Amino acid sequence: MSIIHEPALFDAAAGRLKGEGVSRSTRTIRELPGVFAAEEERASLDPTLPVYEVEMHDRCGEVEGGLYFGVSHVHPGKVGNEFFMTKGHFHQKRDRGEYYWGIEGNGLLLLMDEARHSWAERVFPGSLHYIAGHVAHRLINTGDVKMIVGACWPSDAGHDYEAILNEGFSVRVVEQDGSPVLLEARS
Numbered sequence: 001m002s003i004i005h006e007p008a009l010f011d012a013a014a015g016r017l018k019g020e021g022v023s024r025s026t027r028t029i030r031e032l033p034g035v036f037a038a039e040e041e042r043a044s045l046d047p048t049l050p051v052y053e054v055e056m057h058d059r060c061g062e063v064e065g066g067l068y069f070g071v072s073h074v075h076p077g078k079v080g081n082e083f084f085m086t087k088g089h090f091h092q093k094r095d096r097g098e099y100y101w102g103i104e105g106n107g108l109l110l111l112m113d114e115a116r117h118s119w120a121e122r123v124f125p126g127s128l129h130y131i132a133g134h135v136a137h138r139l140i141n142t143g144d145v146k147m148i149v150g151a152c153w154p155s156d157a158g159h160d161y162e163a164i165l166n167e168g169f170s171v172r173v174v175e176q177d178g179s180p181v182l183l184e185a186r187s
Ligand SMILES: O=P(O)(O)OC[C@H]1O[C@H](O)[C@H](O)[C@@H](O)[C@@H]1O
Pocket: 054, 070, 071, 072, 086, 087, 088, 089, 137, 138, 150, 151, 152, 153, 159
Protein backbone atom coordinates (compact mmCIF):
# COMPACT_ATOMS: atom_id res chain seq x y z
CA MET A 1 0.00 0.00 0.00
CA SER A 2 1.39 3.38 -1.03
CA ILE A 3 1.55 6.17 1.49
CA ILE A 4 2.38 8.75 -1.18
CA HIS A 5 -0.85 10.43 -2.28
CA GLU A 6 -1.39 12.33 -5.53
CA PRO A 7 -1.86 16.02 -4.75
CA ALA A 8 -4.23 18.32 -6.59
CA LEU A 9 -2.51 20.57 -9.12
CA PHE A 10 -2.21 24.33 -9.38
CA ASP A 11 -0.99 25.27 -12.85
CA ALA A 12 0.40 28.71 -11.96
CA ALA A 13 0.97 29.76 -15.58
CA ALA A 14 -2.64 29.07 -16.59
CA GLY A 15 -4.08 29.79 -13.17
CA ARG A 16 -5.95 26.48 -13.28
CA LEU A 17 -6.69 23.95 -10.57
CA LYS A 18 -7.02 20.24 -11.28
CA GLY A 19 -7.57 17.09 -9.30
CA GLU A 20 -9.58 15.77 -6.41
CA GLY A 21 -11.72 18.31 -4.59
CA VAL A 22 -11.64 20.89 -7.40
CA SER A 23 -14.88 22.47 -8.59
CA ARG A 24 -15.60 25.21 -11.11
CA SER A 25 -18.40 27.68 -11.60
CA THR A 26 -19.13 30.46 -14.06
CA ARG A 27 -20.96 33.70 -13.39
CA THR A 28 -22.67 34.96 -16.51
CA ILE A 29 -24.07 38.44 -17.04
CA ARG A 30 -27.54 36.98 -16.37
CA GLU A 31 -26.52 36.15 -12.79
CA LEU A 32 -25.40 39.67 -11.96
CA PRO A 33 -28.56 41.79 -11.72
CA GLY A 34 -28.09 44.96 -9.70
CA VAL A 35 -24.30 44.71 -9.79
CA PHE A 36 -23.60 47.30 -12.50
CA ALA A 37 -24.93 50.87 -12.52
CA ALA A 38 -26.15 50.45 -16.12
CA GLU A 39 -28.73 47.80 -15.23
CA GLU A 40 -30.67 48.25 -18.49
CA GLU A 41 -27.58 47.67 -20.57
CA ARG A 42 -26.69 44.58 -18.49
CA ALA A 43 -30.16 43.14 -19.09
CA SER A 44 -29.83 43.75 -22.84
CA LEU A 45 -26.55 41.80 -23.19
CA ASP A 46 -26.33 38.12 -24.21
CA PRO A 47 -27.36 36.44 -20.93
CA THR A 48 -24.81 33.64 -21.45
CA LEU A 49 -21.86 36.07 -21.57
CA PRO A 50 -19.34 34.91 -18.93
CA VAL A 51 -18.10 37.66 -16.62
CA TYR A 52 -15.96 35.52 -14.30
CA GLU A 53 -15.18 31.94 -13.38
CA VAL A 54 -14.24 30.63 -9.98
CA GLU A 55 -12.26 27.45 -9.33
CA MET A 56 -12.11 26.07 -5.85
CA HIS A 57 -10.20 23.38 -4.01
CA ASP A 58 -12.20 21.99 -1.09
CA ARG A 59 -10.71 19.18 1.00
CA CYS A 60 -12.28 20.02 4.34
CA GLY A 61 -15.78 21.44 3.97
CA GLU A 62 -17.07 24.38 6.00
CA VAL A 63 -15.34 23.70 9.28
CA GLU A 64 -13.76 25.94 11.86
CA GLY A 65 -10.02 25.90 11.22
CA GLY A 66 -10.40 24.72 7.61
CA LEU A 67 -9.08 26.55 4.54
CA TYR A 68 -10.29 26.90 0.95
CA PHE A 69 -8.07 27.71 -2.02
CA GLY A 70 -9.56 29.38 -5.08
CA VAL A 71 -8.74 31.05 -8.36
CA SER A 72 -10.92 33.73 -9.96
CA HIS A 73 -10.76 34.43 -13.70
CA VAL A 74 -12.36 37.79 -14.47
CA HIS A 75 -12.91 38.42 -18.18
CA PRO A 76 -12.15 41.80 -19.72
CA GLY A 77 -15.24 43.83 -20.58
CA LYS A 78 -17.57 46.60 -19.52
CA VAL A 79 -21.23 47.24 -18.85
CA GLY A 80 -21.72 50.84 -19.93
CA ASN A 81 -18.46 52.46 -18.84
CA GLU A 82 -18.09 50.19 -15.79
CA PHE A 83 -15.51 47.40 -15.84
CA PHE A 84 -16.38 43.72 -15.40
CA MET A 85 -16.10 42.71 -11.76
CA THR A 86 -17.09 40.09 -9.20
CA LYS A 87 -20.24 40.43 -7.10
CA GLY A 88 -18.13 41.15 -4.06
CA HIS A 89 -18.96 40.17 -0.51
CA PHE A 90 -18.39 40.51 3.19
CA HIS A 91 -17.75 37.22 4.95
CA GLN A 92 -20.76 35.85 6.76
CA LYS A 93 -18.48 35.38 9.74
CA ARG A 94 -17.35 38.98 9.59
CA ASP A 95 -14.06 38.55 11.41
CA ARG A 96 -12.64 36.08 8.85
CA GLY A 97 -9.78 37.42 6.68
CA GLU A 98 -8.49 36.28 3.29
CA TYR A 99 -5.42 36.44 1.06
CA TYR A 100 -5.61 37.31 -2.65
CA TRP A 101 -2.67 37.39 -5.06
CA GLY A 102 -2.39 38.51 -8.65
CA ILE A 103 -1.50 35.83 -11.19
CA GLU A 104 -2.29 37.39 -14.57
CA GLY A 105 -3.73 40.59 -16.01
CA ASN A 106 -4.34 43.92 -14.33
CA GLY A 107 -7.05 45.37 -12.23
CA LEU A 108 -8.11 46.57 -8.84
CA LEU A 109 -9.14 44.96 -5.59
CA LEU A 110 -11.88 47.18 -4.21
CA LEU A 111 -12.19 47.07 -0.43
CA MET A 112 -14.82 48.57 1.84
CA ASP A 113 -15.16 48.53 5.62
CA GLU A 114 -18.45 48.36 7.52
CA ALA A 115 -18.58 52.16 7.77
CA ARG A 116 -18.68 52.14 3.91
CA HIS A 117 -15.20 53.64 3.61
CA SER A 118 -13.74 52.28 0.35
CA TRP A 119 -10.23 52.06 -1.04
CA ALA A 120 -8.48 49.96 -3.68
CA GLU A 121 -5.24 48.11 -4.28
CA ARG A 122 -3.68 47.57 -7.70
CA VAL A 123 -3.66 43.92 -8.78
CA PHE A 124 -0.97 42.63 -11.17
CA PRO A 125 1.06 39.42 -11.52
CA GLY A 126 2.82 38.98 -8.19
CA SER A 127 0.77 41.47 -6.16
CA LEU A 128 -0.19 40.21 -2.70
CA HIS A 129 -3.28 41.39 -0.83
CA TYR A 130 -4.23 40.79 2.77
CA ILE A 131 -7.96 41.35 3.26
CA ALA A 132 -8.72 41.86 6.94
CA GLY A 133 -11.94 40.64 8.54
CA HIS A 134 -14.92 43.02 8.40
CA VAL A 135 -13.79 44.25 4.95
CA ALA A 136 -15.86 43.60 1.81
CA HIS A 137 -13.89 42.73 -1.32
CA ARG A 138 -14.50 42.83 -5.07
CA LEU A 139 -12.18 42.19 -8.03
CA ILE A 140 -12.33 44.51 -11.05
CA ASN A 141 -10.62 43.82 -14.37
CA THR A 142 -9.48 47.19 -15.72
CA GLY A 143 -7.33 45.67 -18.46
CA ASP A 144 -8.05 44.11 -21.82
CA VAL A 145 -6.91 40.56 -21.05
CA LYS A 146 -8.22 38.08 -18.50
CA MET A 147 -7.40 38.90 -14.89
CA ILE A 148 -6.49 35.85 -12.79
CA VAL A 149 -6.32 36.07 -9.01
CA GLY A 150 -5.64 33.39 -6.40
CA ALA A 151 -7.32 33.29 -3.01
CA CYS A 152 -7.08 31.44 0.30
CA TRP A 153 -9.63 31.89 3.06
CA PRO A 154 -11.09 30.19 6.15
CA SER A 155 -13.58 27.60 5.00
CA ASP A 156 -16.14 28.64 7.61
CA ALA A 157 -16.08 32.31 6.47
CA GLY A 158 -19.14 32.08 4.21
CA HIS A 159 -20.23 34.74 1.69
CA ASP A 160 -22.64 37.54 2.56
CA TYR A 161 -23.78 38.95 -0.78
CA GLU A 162 -26.90 40.55 0.66
CA ALA A 163 -25.25 43.64 2.15
CA ILE A 164 -23.51 44.44 -1.15
CA LEU A 165 -26.58 43.75 -3.28
CA ASN A 166 -28.68 46.06 -1.13
CA GLU A 167 -26.29 48.96 -0.77
CA GLY A 168 -23.43 48.28 -3.20
CA PHE A 169 -19.89 49.47 -2.65
CA SER A 170 -19.52 53.21 -2.02
CA VAL A 171 -17.23 53.46 -5.06
CA ARG A 172 -17.59 52.37 -8.70
CA VAL A 173 -14.71 51.85 -11.13
CA VAL A 174 -15.40 53.24 -14.60
CA GLU A 175 -13.42 54.06 -17.70
CA GLN A 176 -12.94 57.76 -18.38
CA ASP A 177 -10.81 58.96 -21.30
CA GLY A 178 -9.28 55.49 -21.58
CA SER A 179 -8.28 55.16 -17.90
CA PRO A 180 -9.93 53.56 -14.89
CA VAL A 181 -11.20 56.06 -12.32
CA LEU A 182 -12.91 55.59 -8.96
CA LEU A 183 -16.20 57.44 -8.64
CA GLU A 184 -18.39 57.83 -5.63
CA ALA A 185 -21.41 55.60 -6.20
CA ARG A 186 -24.86 57.12 -6.27
CA SER A 187 -26.61 54.03 -4.94
O1 LIG B 1 -17.99 35.47 -4.52
P1 LIG B 1 -17.70 36.64 -5.42
O2 LIG B 1 -17.77 37.96 -4.72
O3 LIG B 1 -18.55 36.58 -6.63
O4 LIG B 1 -16.18 36.51 -5.87
C1 LIG B 1 -15.72 35.38 -6.54
C2 LIG B 1 -14.74 34.56 -5.76
O5 LIG B 1 -13.53 35.29 -5.64
C3 LIG B 1 -12.48 34.64 -4.93
O6 LIG B 1 -12.03 33.51 -5.59
C4 LIG B 1 -12.93 34.26 -3.55
O7 LIG B 1 -11.95 33.65 -2.83
C5 LIG B 1 -14.15 33.40 -3.62
O8 LIG B 1 -14.57 33.12 -2.31
C6 LIG B 1 -15.23 34.15 -4.37
O9 LIG B 1 -16.40 33.40 -4.44
